[in-house]
Amino acid sequence: MTLFILTVVLLALTVLGYRLGRGRALAVVEGHPRQLHSLPSYHGYWVALWCGLPALAVISAWLAFEPALLHALVLAALPAELQALSDERLALVYNEVRNVARHGHPASSAAVAEAARHYASLRQILFISVATGALALAVAGLAHARARITVSLRTRNRVETIIRVFLIAASLVAILTTVGIVLSLLFESIRFFQAVSIWEFLFGTSWSPQMAIRSDQVGSSGAFGAVPLFAGTLLIAGIAMIVAVPLGLLSAVYMSEYAAPKFRAIAKPLLEVLAGIPTVVYGFFAALTVAPFLRDAGSAIGLSVASESALAAGLVMGIMIIPFVSSLADDVITAVPQSLREGSYGLGATKSETITQVVLPAALPGIVGGVLLAASRAIGETMIVVMAAGLAANLTANPLEAVTTVTTQIVTLLVGDQEFDSPKTLAAFALGLVLFTVTLALNVVALSIVNRYREKYD
């Protein structure tokens, strides 16, 4: 809350800086802005930036380092017998101190209550000093910049340089995200592979990630062979593709070659609605309607269908992917030059013959690319399989049985209580690394195929 007020005050100062700078610029030239190098508003922006940026930097630094600083200071002031505790116990004590100080929880001992008081007062002192510092800096920056305004000051160039730096920094965020993904997955996976051999993980056929927490527990020794997961993922994604590719492709063909513009104007957005429905809704639909229906239908004809069968999850996932396939295929089919079709008609081919023998072969690379993109979507899809596929790691190709997938296991391993160092939670990151690598490879291949195809006809 106090931070909010500080931000508002700072913003107000910045606005004031803009007005003062602009006014100063006009005053320097006695109301003849044409004599200035830059427009008066640029002088305003320049003063505002001088006012806001340094103070903002101070506040950001404080936000970033406050927890660590408080941690060090409070721990140093703890009584000796508390400091002698092991690291984990000490972390618990510190956590309690923080909860007492910030949320008013009751303290379990006098030492903790004392530390909490210390914490609160330190925090307040820090905040006041930072707030004073930031505001002083803002005022100083404002005064400094305002005093420097002259007729020939090139404020536009300076402001534009700052904006340019901001633009470049913004476009680096995308790179940083990728780097962040790769590093976090890689580091945690390496820690996982120190406990479990990489060969066992990639080629082992038994998956039961429950580790014994204490050595005297029975039963769960933990096995991290991920082959059943890969097989389950492929099975479900395969079923989804069997549903989505023909349906999506045929709809795209009808939509781009046969449909009247009016029909297309209604049908296309309706198909896109399928893509806009959140996956958690599909998951609920699969678990509530499709899976019981398949089970009942199976038992009616004498088949035993698991209530969390791969078929149910795959079917629903296929429905979700239909619009994805159809819109990509629609794009590539429309990109096939009209002259190819006309040549085929001129030879006496019917429309369907033209489509199957001329248009589709010409569009094939693009369609393959689209199908690969759809496959990567199916492999990475999470909520449908979490809600409709099982947790049992069966190694089977029977779509009527329950299987589990990579994404299901990632979610299951990480939801709920977790200690961060056990192979159980680290396994999720190793699975994530596999998932990331596979989908990335699929995407790179698919995009390069699509792009090469696009160049051919452009």
Add this chain to the structure above:
Amino acid sequence: MTDTSTAVPAATRQSIDTAAAHLKRRYRAERRFKAVGLGAILLAMGFLVLLLWTIISNGASAFMQTYIRVDVTFDAAAIDGDDLPGLVKSSIQQRFPAVESRSEKRELAGLLSSGADLDIRRALAADPSVKGTTQPLWMVASDDVDMAMKGYVSRQPGLAGNRLTDRQIAWLAELEAAGAVKKRFNTILLSSGDSREPELAGLWGAVVGSVFSLAITLLVSFPLGVATAVYLEEFAPKNRWTALIEVNINNLAAVPSVVFGLLGLAIFLNFLGMPRSAPLVGGLVLALICLPTIIIAGRAALKAVPPSIREAALGLGASKQQVVTDHVLPLAMPGIMTGTILGMAHALGETAPLLMIGMVAFIVDIPATPLDPSAVLPVQVYLWADSPERAFVERTSAAILVLLVFLGAMNLAAIMLRKKFERRW
């Protein structure tokens, strides 16, 4: 055709006949092909209809909730002793004075929700003078009664495994005959936080959590996305670095969202020590997911602004940045906004990455700031879908309906924006 050409030699005539027969077959194949294509579209739409129908038929009834009218003696001692649950029990026991045994009393109290005391509290707050008097009061029925009234649970006595006992069914019939049971619009569902009791569970906490998350997402991803799009489209030199950034953005758009959840867990929670389950972290993760969408939409919108606009502005002496901020960006803004709204709609429905950063906790309180633990709408759907009670099936569907209404509104806004500002150069 053949009967008019009597002079045609026999061999030619035969080949014309085969061609005609062949042609018929080819036209049949043509019609078949067209029908299959139409069938595929209709099948896909049939799935959509089935999906929506399932959700609506399951969820519509959740917007009504059963209430039971009981004469409540607002006993001053119980109120001052803060024993409102006891007051609820004694009130319904007065309605059925024949009930004696403990197990019967428990079943009787089971007709009303365990949160029925809130109704008494509300009545007291609305009118403190009722204290000491006896007033009829509508109180929330338990989920089993609610399900029975809506026809999801059988009211036939003597069924094995029924949630309602035979005695409860008889009492309910008696109450109904006296006009003391009715369904009202379910304000609890829309105004309160989560609860383990289906009849007390509400969506408001999740709605607020979603609003906080999306606000953070918008605040982070919109400026960053627009800045990136502007830089790449208008200023960036064409070199290996910018090519790398472009490839990278295209690939980020296709990374499974659960991987972003792992990133959020490893970096935001474990490395930076941000709070678990907080909309702040959820919003940041969603912002990273949205960013590629906004950048790609933004670049397309910027590209659609014709170069003549830029050249005219440059010719009048504007600097490159002035061209962008004063002319190109305002012209591209409708397109960018459309892309942003669609990205936000996508973020609103995103579930998996939020599970990773602990937004699946059971949270009753309505979050007051983006730092408080909270659920979001799709996660609430996931949590309720996991609950075993029959009443939660109905409420999950209702939550989905609320989610779909929000999504529909956002998409409609995007479409209208596009229609209103669409410009052909």
